[in-house]
Each structure stands twice: as C-alpha cells, then as structure tokens.
C-alpha cells in the first residue's frame with residue numbers, strides 16, 4: 001500500500017563498544033532525522049536501551065518467558081515496562097549462532113505480542129537454499145511456522161533479509177527482492193509492512209522503496225554511521 005509510512009530500522013547488532021560512542025551515534029541520528037516522515041527505530045544492544053532517549057527504540061531479541069529464573073535473558077514485559085516499542089525477532093544471526101528454530105521464534109513472537117511490543121520478524125534464505133532453488137519454500141516455512149497461531153498480524157513487520165546479502169556488500173537486486181516481497185505478500189495482510197534488509201546503503205536504499213515497493217528497510221552496518229543512516233532515512237522520503 002503506497003500510503004503506508006515506511007519503517008526505517010537500525011540494527012546496531014553488538015556495536016558500538018562504549019556508552020559514549022553509542023550516545024554520540026544516537027545524537028547524530030536524532031539530529032539528522034528530525035522532521036523525517038518515515039518511522040525511525042533504533043535497535044541498540046540491550047544495555048543502551050535505558051540510556052538513549054528521543055527516538056523510538058527496539059530490542060534485538062527477547063525471551064519467551066515473562067519473568068523468573070532465566071539467567072541472562074530479558075523478557076517482553078521488561079522491555080515494554082521500560083518503554084521499548086519494538087523488538088527484532090528471528091534475525092538470521094540468532095538463527096545461526098544461537099540455534100533459534102522457527103518454533104522458538106514463534107514462541108517469542110507470541111510473547112512479545114502479548115506484552116504489546118511491535119515486531120520486526122526477520123526471514124530470508126541462505127546462499128545454499130537460493131542456489132538449490134528453495135527460496136520460496138524456505139520463506140513460506142519461516143512465515144507459516146514463525147507466525148503459527150498468531151492473530152495480531154497488524155503488529156508484525158516482516159523484514160526480508162536474504163542471509164547471503166547481510167554484511168556482504170552484495171545487496172539483493174531490485175528484481176529478486178520484488179519477487180520475494182511479492183511472494184511474502186501472499187501470506188500476510190495488506191497492512192503488514194514488508195521491509196528489505198541486507199547491505200543497504202544510501203546509494204541503493206531508495207530503489208527498495210521506490211522500485212521494489214517495500215515498506216521500509218532494516219539497516220545493519222550502515223546504521224553505525226549517523227550521516228549515512230540519515231541519508232538512508234531521507235532517501236525513503
């Protein structure tokens with residue numbers, strides 16, 4: 001839908017390494033995106049969530065239990081009570097390094113919705129899956145299993161992030177992204193935003209909104225440079 005406000009989200013991953021740098025990056029972005037018509041969300045490491053103020057924040061992960069003896073974890077309720085609006089769930093790095101399955105992701109999505117968080121749900125095929133012609137099959141499985149028994153689809157934003165495009169500089173072509181997004185669209189209502197992520201830079205960002213018709217972007221590496229991220233936000237105007 002053309003009138004949907006684009007969502008431009010920054011996934012800082014495990015960066016930056018000091019509070020001082022996190023604050024400087026955040027301030028730079030905050031000043032630069034003033035008056036932007038897109039919805040801008042910053043997803044920093046957990047420890048910075050309570051010190052950064054003035055832009056919408058998202059966590060990069062969440063646990064599927066509410067509270068209690070789960071050392072090291074953070075619940076959706078804790079995030080919600082802190083004033084956090086969004087959470088990224090199912091990022092390919094969590095799937096790969098932390099063995100997150102579609103089933104775990106589904107539990108996290110349900111719990112996050114229950115707490116009233118908005119979700120950026122990441123899906124995408126690996127290079128091997130792409131080469132084997134299994135892209136659509138993988139996307140369909142990730143959507144259907146990840147969103148199993150989920151009714152509140154309107155709070156879900158889907159980020160299509162081909163794993164081979166993440167952090168590689170090898171961003172997905174306009175044609176291929178359009179194909180995938182059109183495919184994903186078959187499984188979700190019209191009001192669900194579908195974003196693109198994977199080596200987004202200010203030189204390629206506009207095409208994903210204008211030509212592909214995606215409803216936003218999930219930006220990793222390029223969101224660690226305030227000037228560059230601001231340019232990306234402006235390119236979606």
Ligand code: PGA
Pocket residue numbers: 011161165166167168197198199200218219220221222
């Ligand atoms: P990238 O990461 O922009 O550095 O490719 C995107 C992501 O992992 O969300």
